[in-house]
Amino acid sequence: MTGKPHTEKTSAAGTIAGFDYQYYYFLYKLLTLKKGETIGFELLDDVHTQLDNDHLVLIQIKHTIQRKVDGTTANLTELDPDLWKTLHNWSAVIKDRNDGREHPAEQKAFVEKTSFVLATNKSFSSTNDFLSNLSKFQDKTLKFENIKKYLIGLRGSAESEETQKYIDSVINLDEPVLKEFLNSIKSDLKVDQIIEKCKTALEEKDVNPKSIDSLFNQLDSVVRQDIFLNFSNSKKLIYTFEERALKFRRYFAIANNPELKIQKFDGGLPNSIEEQIFIKQLLDIEDIDLSEQEIIQNYTRYRLMLESNLSKWVEEGQLTSEEIKVFEDEIFRQWETEYRSSYRRKDNPDEYIDIAHKILKAMRDKELSISGQKLLSDMSHGGLYSLSNKPKIGWLKNWEETYK
Structure with missing residues (x-):
């Protein structure tokens, strides 16, 4: 039996990965946007940026899930369909009469103030003569006549009619336009681990290292919602530097001030x-x-204050559920040490209340902390009351039999 099952043939995994790659590349560019610049998603291209000198950068983004034998991503080949479809699309943009570029002079003026970037996770290959010749032409070590002759020869060697058509659309640009176009093409290859690049961009903005993951998750959610809402309402998605700063400022402020803000409990008992x-x-x-x-009401407020703050911190992304578990586990271990040592070789029930008091006092005297931040005594006591209310800890020797 050969070939893939039908379910694998119809799998959308590659399409989904491709869209997410495009989105995270956009997010990366958004995070690294400079003052005076704007960025758009799925508007003038997959992603575009407008620089402060009125220079336009059009970015086509291509992603592959194909891997080489060594596990690295597939190479961008000389006749790669992704490469030539991208160049064809740009050629069509350059000659777009609906955008006022019917004549070569208008096309050349557009190309002179535009950069064309192919961004992909595919790898560079030394056998890709197109990229090698393009680099030589841009370095002025290869004449225009020679690179055009190479393109014509490449067109002749292409077996796919579609690829031939794509190459034709490039070759058929007016000669001065083609010269400018070839000089304006750039490639951003082997852009893998794109999510990590986004997090590195946050790190380079001096974000507290402990806050990077939670900040990234928050910004990721905000931008995805912006995309959904704008596209659902047929609106363009463009951020200026100032708009991005305004939208993200509070999230960065929280990330760079990791101290947990404690709120008093004002709810009902x-x-x-x-x-x-x-x-x-x-x-x-x-x-x-x-x-x-x-006193009973105050102790209850301490418990509820601790629990409500923990819930708020998780909801706001200031703490994770794992950090809360570490906090509760630490209380449990400290209690367990006091409990076991206090009741060791104590078998007289008449002593149990006094022993329980000593355990409780010892625990109340401890300074508890969460995520490295010391808690006030009422919050610390609230932690004890919360765990003994669940109940995960107790004071009397037979507490488990009585309260569980």
Whole structure:
């Protein structure tokens, strides 16, 4: 049996990867945009930038999921369909009469203030004579007559009629226009790990290293939503440097000021406040009694303040759920050490309340921190009350039998 199954033939994996690659290349260019520049997505080209000297950069983006035997991406070949389709598209843009470029003089003027960039994850190959000859022509070591002769010969060696047509569209440009065009073509090859390039761009902006991943995820989400909303409403997607700065400024400010902002808890308290498990535990070891309603309410607020802040920090991307787990695990380990050592060789139930008090006091005296930031005592105590309310920790020797 040979060939691929039908399901593999119809898989959209390559198309999806190609679109995402184009999007992340755009995001990378957006993050590295300079003052006075603008950038657009799927407007004048896959991506385009307008520089502050009124110079236009048109970027065609091509992606491949094909790999060589050594696992690296496939090469950009001399007759690569991606290469010649791109050059054909640009030739059509240059000659676009609907954009006021019917005559060679208008076409030459357009090319003189435009750069044409092919960006791809494909690799450079020393056997790609087109790129080699193009480089020589741009370095003035190869005459125009020779590179045009090479292009004509390349057209003759192309087996695909479509590729022949694409090469023809380039060769048939008016000679002064073709000279300018060949001088204006650039390639951005082997652009792999594009997401990491975006994160490196953030790092180069002196973003706190601990905040880079969360900042990237936030900006990624914001830009994707912009694309969806603009395209859904048939609007153009263009960012100026100033618009990008305004939209992203707050996210960068949060990333560069990683200190967690603690908010007091102003919400309501549970109806049956004495029925909370952590309150029952404190009542049973006589740390409080039912007449001390104000203290019971305060302890409840400490718990709810801790839990509400943790929830807010995760929602806002200031903490991850993994960091919260590390925080809770650290409380558990400290409690476990106190609990095991305090009850070691203690078998007299009459001593258990006093021992429980000592464990609770020892834990209340500890300075707890989360993600390297020390917590105030009410938040630290709130951490104890939260875990004993779940309940993951307790004070009496038989706490698990009683409260779980």
